[in-house]
Amino acid sequence: MTMNHQDTPRSQTILAALDIDGTLLPPGSMRVPRAVHHAVSRFLAAGHHVVLASGRSLIGVLPIARSLGLAGGWVVASNGAVTARIDQQALSGYVLEDVQNFDPGLVVQFARAEFPGVQIGAERVGWGYDVTRLFAPGELNGAQQVVAPDYLAERSTTRLVLRGVGVERLVGAVRAAGLTALQMESGWMDVTAPGLSKAVALEKVRANLGVEPARTVAIGDGENDLEMLRWATHAVAMGHASALVREVADEVTGTLDEHGAAVALDALHAGEGAMPW
Structure with missing residues (x-):
């Protein structure tokens, strides 16, 4: 018998945290593959929770959450800086539950001194980014407003994006200053x-x-x-992930083209494999 959300004991509820880009859909895409949509729907219908956890800003996560039917669900955006709950009764369609800001001034000053041509974006939650120079379409979620670097440096933000050749060399210095720094790709x-x-x-x-x-x-x-994979009791890496990511995981599923995330969710729903429960 298939359980629904009304007869699944709370002690048996699973929380599945899902990355978006490269896991559910191609990077930058806004279209959820049918296989992923169906797998998420089955998982939710069984009484479990799906939480999207992405490096995207909130405005880039929300359309995916809505496409997946996560009404009333939770999302984590900007690599953990923003946590929100979907709420159709709210004017914005969501409620901010946790927002972690920081002062970007020192990083902006240091980055511009080391890389005079650096491109900088500072997130404005639920809207888009203040930028020193327009980013290419699809590189940032939401609207963009060009501002002076000094203006950007004086306003607290949840996420600062630095783009430029070699800018990843600043990761160590930014971390030494006590902030969280992630190299998302070369030059970013x-x-x-x-x-x-x-x-x-x-x-x-x-x-x-x-x-x-x-x-x-x-x-x-x-x-x-x-860190998310280490946090989970059962960690699943996509088949195309790097060796570093796959080594942390308890299981490796199919690639993005093979809809590996959908396969893994269906296996969880069916109680298959060597799950720890």
């Missing part, structure tokens, strides 16, 4: 408040939902997913 670095990660935000969500710590799953493909 994200900076957030101290001590943040997807895992830190997800642990707060788990506690709020009342899910047992032992019944957590994470599926991801990138190095910004490492």
